[in-house]
Amino acid sequence: MIIDSHSHIYSEEFDSDRSETILRAHEAGVSKIIMPNIDSTSVAPMLETSAAFPQMCIPLMGLHPTSVNGNYQNELALAENWLRQEKFAGIGEIGIDLYWDKTFLKEQQYVFRRQIQIAKEMNLPVVIHVRNSFNEVFSIVGEEQTGNLKGIFHCFNGSALEAKKIIEIGFLLGIGGVVTFKNSGLGEVVRQTGIEFLALETDSPYLAPAPFRGKRNESSYINYIAEKIAELCSIPFEEVAETTSKNVSRLFGL
16 A cells, blocks of 8 residues: 555545545555645635545645735634644645745745644644745754654655755655656655655646656556656565655654
8 A cells, every 4th residue: 555645636626536536546555645735725625525535535734835925814823723623634735935926935934934833832744845945944944843843845856965954854755746757857866865764745636747747647646656766766666655655654643
């Protein structure tokens, strides 16, 4: 069995065939699908998906950096209220995104730090979104790491040096479909790093692995990611699946 540590299976892209997609994942050997939240608009569909598939679909709660804008205080308060009311396996998807817009950088930094502090208070892992923002994210994580902060750097696509820094502070690297892309550079980083600190993810419906690149991604495709990592590290597929799934299970207390 294998765990997809990051999927938006609750999103509207799956409204017409969500049950069938989850069934395909189960038949492909996927035992759990971790579902990070985005903002107040995604809570209801995420919780509905979790209620419909409670043994398989595990919800997280958090405020995504691209949803941090002029209304960030209300959005953050709503996320905090949900964390106090319901049981979630972790806090995510949180972080800093400077790819689309830098207008709300200070607000993103504040929201990110606040959600990390809540995670430490509640002893929950975090799932971190990093896009054009490694230094900004790592600075805050380093300042807040007092020994009990843990989580995943989602959709890791950085350098071997960045991977080393992440591992040294006790975090996992979330590896997705990009590792299957030609000339991505991520394959060499994975080869150097090994699988001991990896978590596999699809980030579906985004970033489908080869040979489905450009199409809608889904959790059953995680096997293509595991197969590529097995090839890169010259180890059996089963070892990749077992080690990465144990990493995710341990992190989220599954």
